[in-house]
Amino acid sequence: MFSFCTDPDTLDQARWLACYLTTGVHLSFYMSFLKVLGLLAVTAPVALGFGFAGAMVARSHIAPLSWIGKAYIAIVRGVPDIAFFLFFVIALDQAFEYLRHKALCPDWDEPIRQGRDFVVCQAAKLPLGNAPQWVHETYGFSLAVITFSIVFGAFAANVIFGAMRAVPRAQLETAEAYGMTRRQTFWRVLVPQMWVFALPGLSNLWMVLIKATPLLFLLGVEDIVYWARELGGTKTPRFTDYPHGDWRMWYFLGLLVFYLAFTRVSEIALDRIMGRLTLGQATAGGEAQRKGAVA
Amino acid sequence: MSCLQTIQDYGLRSIGIGERLLPRSDFTLCEQVTLIGSGMIWNVYFGVVALISGFFLATALAVAKASPRKGLRKPAEWFIFIFRGSPLFIQFFFGYFLFLSLKSQYPMFDAFTSAWLGALIVLYLNTAAYSAEIFYGALLSIPKGDTEAADAYGMTGWPRFKRVIWPTMLRLAWPAYTNEAIFLFHATALVFFSGFPAWQQKGDALYYASYFADKTFNPFVPYPILAGYFILLTLCVVGVFGAVNARLNRHLPQEARRKMRLRPNLIR
Amino acid sequence: MKKTILTTTALALSAGMVFAAAHEKTIRMGTEGAYPPYNFINDAGEVDGFERELGDELCLRAELTCEWVKNDWDSIIPNLVSSNYDTIMAGMSITDERDEVIDFTQDYFPPTxxxxxxxxxxxxxxxxxxxxxxxxxxxxxxxxxxxxxxxxxxxxxxxxxxxxxxxxxxxxxxxxxxxxxxxxxxxxxxxxxxxxLGGGIGMGLRESDTDLKEKFDAAITSMKEDGTLNAMLKKWFGEETATY
Missing domain, CATH: 3.40.190.10 (Periplasmic binding protein-like II)
Structure with missing residues (x-):
């Protein structure tokens, strides 16, 4: 990185550290922080979408639909996310490739399962066999987003399902009295009011989601904990210009600070959102705000 | 080898009873189900012991956090923030590291680097922090009327806490606490996966599941078995906690009880 | 809505055909990246080590375009059989159990x-x-x-x-x-x-990938014959290491 980094053996401590912290591996390490933040930013809305859809299906009046919704919530919530991640991504990837295979290569005559091998035609490969590395990485990243969203969508569905039932009955009755249809009642009265009930649960879910990111490595995304472990491990001078002992503790300490800071920032942001949502709502919090405004 | 024989050999393998060597070839479904089930002993052990012991620390922490005295409130706030703000992965790493360095100084810490004690302590502190936050939230939402009634009866100090505040707090916190219990049982799967070493191939359900996944190179059998066990465990937790919830609310009229359950109190 | 989906599929399809026709298939080489000197991540953040150098040379001799992929050790074989990459070079010893599920080339490292x-x-x-x-x-x-x-x-x-x-x-x-x-x-x-333990280290491939296996086998044989493999072994593992 710096011009004085050509021969690390001759450097004094501060310069050595400056060079060490700007090696290519460290840049990958810093990139992985962005990757984790990016994943969170994408996963949160997608998971919320899954949750909303799950809750809507679960409270459907058509019995089989409602069973599907409830089964999704119950099964995915019942399994530890780690166990889910260990086989689900491969299954998801195979499912996509299988569908594409069926669509793109109708005249393929070899079986897809050859013994234990899962083989689809070249055109059905995801990503295509000759795609550059970044496409593969993006694809892996999207699979991770989908898997995370399915898992956390189930939890979000549970929260939203509860929140929809917590909206005071009187509000819905008023809407009916105004002659609104079921659909109108749902979108104009229930959904806007539900958020304030859902937010405490959803913000906790967000906190849990932040802390689930170390599992990303299971999904094939090189996350910060993977790099911290890799970089912190003992390095012998034969394979690196910057040998050092077991420094995992310092790297993990850095991660600890990162996670704590991120949690703190999220707490402050969520408090603000809660304040805004409570405005004018018929809850204890809304009541307190009204009193505060008067006084 | 019949399945019954397999259950005899491996049913308690995770705690060191039965065959010393794990199966190494021709893996049957029965072997996978038995060994992964045997590993669940550890998951249940970690979950139950951490939950019960953590409950008391959580109550103390919640009261401390709600206390007007700064000397009590600040430490409780920091403890809760640190354990809720960092991933369990990192907590296990530091726990193991800390116990190792303590052990090299004082031999009395010998047992702390093995999972049955060391990981248990980390899980205990972790669940205490999460539960404390739930209890703290419940403490703040205790209806004013309840405490005023206690004051009117001239109750103070310990009897006031034990007979009025604590039961109400539990009642309010219970749905969220159920969720915390489910998460805790799930978290026990991380113990051998990243935190603590497995001795003599005695591990938890995930340890055996990944053993089979590694030997058969097929993740689609052992992990779904593991998932099945955990769904059963989750159902048990929900059942037990539901029974306790019914008992906590037994004084309420039927209609109000139903409403209790609908509270969207899903805070973890 | 339906129409857009159809068009995108058609686009993806034709794009795929064009790509497939224009380029040779890239061979993706799976490795762990945490097992020096076989494979590790160097200061620049790239896969490095004995297997990297050997693999690149093998690809050159077999006239293949190759690129390296990192994967966790635990799921390295399941990801191979589900075609997420095409070979494994990760210091993997040839054992009977593994041989039942995947294929190995001849060993490129003597029984370890x-x-x-x-x-x-x-x-x-x-x-x-x-x-x-x-x-x-x-x-x-x-x-x-x-x-x-x-x-x-x-x-x-x-x-x-x-x-x-x-x-x-x-x-x-x-x-x-x-x-x-x-x-x-x-x-x-x-x-x-x-x-x-084990029968030497070989390159792992899917059992259905017999063409690729033959190509790499031939490349390894040629490297064994002209002594380049031995030179590489000595470079990475020292003078006393076992050679062919």
Whole structure:
């Protein structure tokens, strides 16, 4: 990185550290922080979408639909996310490739399962066999987003399902009295009011989601904990210009600070959102705000 | 080898009873189900012991956090923030590291680097922090009327806490606490996966599941078995906690009880 | 809505055809990146090591375009059989169990010795506490030997366990341990007998990929014949290492 980094053996401590912290591996390490933040930013809305859809299906009046919704919530919530991640991504990837295979290569005559091998035609490969590395990485990243969203969508569905039932009955009755249809009642009265009930649960879910990111490595995304472990491990001078002992503790300490800071920032942001949502709502919090405004 | 024989050999393998060597070839479904089930002993052990012991620390922490005295409130706030703000992965790493360095100084810490004690302590502190936050939230939402009634009866100090505040707090916190219990049982799967070493191939359900996944190179059998066990465990937790919830609310009229359950109190 | 989906599929389809026609297929080489000197991540953040150099040379000789992919050791075989990459070069010993599921080329590294490393030479490797990486052939061997096996998730942690006294010795590939022993300034030493485990290290491929296997087999043979493989072995593993 710096011009004085050509021969690390001759450097004094501060310069050595400056060079060490700007090696290519460290840049990958810093990139992985962005990757984790990016994943969170994408996963949160997608998971919320899954949750909303799950809750809507679960409270459907058509019995089989409602069973599907409830089964999704119950099964995915019942399994530890780690166990889910260990086989689900491969299954998801195979499912996509299988569908594409069926669509793109109708005249393929070899079986897809050859013994234990899962083989689809070249055109059905995801990503295509000759795609550059970044496409593969993006694809892996999207699979991770989908898997995370399915898992956390189930939890979000549970929260939203509860929140929809917590909206005071009187509000819905008023809407009916105004002659609104079921659909109108749902979108104009229930959904806007539900958020304030859902937010405490959803913000906790967000906190849990932040802390689930170390599992990303299971999904094939090189996350910060993977790099911290890799970089912190003992390095012998034969394979690196910057040998050092077991420094995992310092790297993990850095991660600890990162996670704590991120949690703190999220707490402050969520408090603000809660304040805004409570405005004018018929809850204890809304009541307190009204009193505060008067006084 | 019949399945019954397999259950005899491996049913308690995770705690060191039965065959010393794990199966190494021709893996049957029965072997996978038995060994992964045997590993669940550890998951249940970690979950139950951490939950019960953590409950008391959580109550103390919640009261401390709600206390007007700064000397009590600040430490409780920091403890809760640190354990809720960092991933369990990192907590296990530091726990193991800390116990190792303590052990090299004082031999009395010998047992702390093995999972049955060391990981248990980390899980205990972790669940205490999460539960404390739930209890703290419940403490703040205790209806004013309840405490005023206690004051009117001239109750103070310990009897006031034990007979009025604590039961109400539990009642309010219970749905969220159920969720915390489910998460805790799930978290026990991380113990051998990243935190603590497995001795003599005695591990938890995930340890055996990944053993089979590694030997058969097929993740689609052992992990779904593991998932099945955990769904059963989750159902048990929900059942037990539901029974306790019914008992906590037994004084309420039927209609109000139903409403209790609908509270969207899903805070973890 | 339906129409847009159809158009995108059609686009993806035609784009795929064009690509497939224009380029040779890229061979993706899976490795772990945490097992020096076989494979590791260098200071620049790239896959490096004996297998990187060897793999690049093999691809050159087989006239293939190759690129390297990192994957966790635990799921390295499932990801191969589900076609997420095409080969494994990750210091993987050829064993009967693995051979049932995937295919191996001929070995490019002679049958390896595994060795015990301890912090003192008084350790009894048949009755002491022996550390090994979870789910390796070494872990299986220790479990059978009668010693107390303690398993860690990464090779790094197994050596750390010997340094901090958790385990009496660590059992792993000798070539992984040798540089660590050399650089430990007398703190670590080899103890006990070396054990030959597995049938050498080969490149793993899907069983259905027979064409690719033949190409790489031919390339390995040619490297064995003209002595380049031996030179590479000496470069990475020292003068005394076993050669062909």
């Amino acid at each position: 010795a595994s060795a015990y490393v301890a912090a003192s030479d008084a350790v009894d490797v048949t009755s002491g506490v022996i550390a090994a990486q979870t789910a390796t052939i070494q872990a299986g061997y220790v479990a059978e030997s009668g010693a107390t096996l303690v398993e860690f998730a990464t090779p790094e942690e197994t050596v750390a366990a010997v340094r901090n006294g958790e385990a009496d010795a660590v059992f792993a590939d000798k070539d992984y341990l040798a540089p660590l022993v050399e650089d430990s300034a007398g703190e670590l030493m080899f103890v006990g007998e070396e054990v030959a």
